[in-house]
Amino acid sequence: MKIWIKVLLVLIALSIIGAAIVYKFVYNKQHPDYENIEASFTLSAQDLYQEFKKNPYPSAKLYNGKIIAITGILSKIETADSLVTAVFVFKQGDFGDEGLRCTMLKKYNKEAIKLQPDGEVRIKGYCTGYNDTDVVLEKCSLIINNEN
Amino acid sequence: MKKTIIIAIILLEGISASSQKFITKTGHIRFFSEASIEKIEAHNRQVNAAFDATTGDFVFKVLMKSFEFEKALMQEHFNENYVASDKFPTAKFLGKITNIKEVNIEKDGIYPVTVEGKLTIHGVTNTLNEKGTLEVKKDKIEGKASFTILLADYKIDIPGAVVKNISKTIEITVDLLLEKASK
Missing domain, CATH: 1.20.5 (Single alpha-helices involved in coiled-coils or other helix-helix interfaces)
Known part of the structure; x- marks a missing residue:
């Protein structure tokens, strides 16, 4: 050749x-492996909500697009189609309940549905922002034991 | 921006004063565009919406980072290069169903409606006047509309290198299953 x-x-x-x-x-x-990305911030569900409510624009710059781990007392679990959402309610407003909404990764749906209101839970998820009523975390996973 | 927020608050206050308020936090918006090489489709299932069946006032708000694409690269480009979601984290629509008197929310059925209002994407606001339907089913109302927007109208630039791959228009489909508000 x-x-x-x-x-x-x-x-x-x-x-x-x-x-x-x-x-x-x-x-x-x-897509990123949201479940296994280390959280950039760890704080209480209420603190995260209050920060966005008091200072929406600086908070958006700080938290939007980041993985955040939160701890809070669960208010309820909502299901809509294939979505399972853990809801932390801190206020009643024009859109009804206002607070923090954490939509679970599909693999955590079954586990999340079993969560009891008024119990403390730790959740990690991707922050998409604040829509004037709720802070939204998506692709969420339940944090069990002491992992971050 | 402040003016828009004030208008939104006034509108929401107006909606909240009514007993005929319907809301959802899990509305669905899909956008779709198809060019010769690339088909782009994204879904957002976290849409906040409120509707006053008495006045026809209607508002929805969308977090741009909640749009999900099949391809991670498209999602990155969408957020970083096209809609600049760090700078403009939300899109919103404030408007009214102009023929609300033709909708009987006491009677199940599908009612054709006309929606008129202002849509803000990428920090740019344009007037919309589109057709849609309201389907009354027991205590719920499902609002549906499908319309096309021109990217240039919202100052969304397509980089020259991919201009042939991406359509200059986007088809937006809105599907909101609204439930009667408790307050």
Whole structure:
């Protein structure tokens, strides 16, 4: 085989491998593994809600898009379609209950449904912001034992 | 921004004073666009909405970071490059169902409605006038509407490198299952 053909074949092979890497790790990269990302902040559910309520814009800059671990007394569990949401109510307002809403990762749905109101729970999730009534955490997992 | 918040509060206060208030915190908004190469679809199932069946006043608010895409890269680009969700974390609609008198919330059925109001995305507000339906089913009302917006109207720029991959318009579908408020 002529040398230039060998070089060409190697270049083609490298191009295919490069394209495959870009496709897998850039274009088609996986969503973050929210459950296993270490929390950037750990605080009480009520403190998080109060911070957003008192200072919505600075709080949005600080917390939006971050993984936050909260502790609080659960008010209720809501289910809508496939969503299971742990709700911490701190106020009654125009949209009814206001507080912190934590939508669980699917794998935690069954466990979350069994949670009893008025019990203390620790939850970790991705903060998407404050909508003038509630602070919203999504992709939430239950924190058991002493993990963060 | 302050003016919009004040208007929203006034509208919500108005809604709260009524006994015919319906609300949801788990409304669904889907957006979809299809260009020659790329199909983009995202869902937000955390939509806050309130509706006063007496006056027709209607408001919904969306957290931009709550939109979920199938591809993580698209979600990143959406938040960082297109809607700048750190700078503009919410989108909102404040408006009214103009033919509310044609809707009988005491009688189950599907009622065609016209929604008029102001939609704010990416910090830019435009007037909307769209058709939709209200389906009355017992104590619940399901509001549905589907409409198309032009990205340029909301100053959402498409980078030149991907301009052929992304449609200049987005189809938005709103589906809100509203429940009667307890207060």
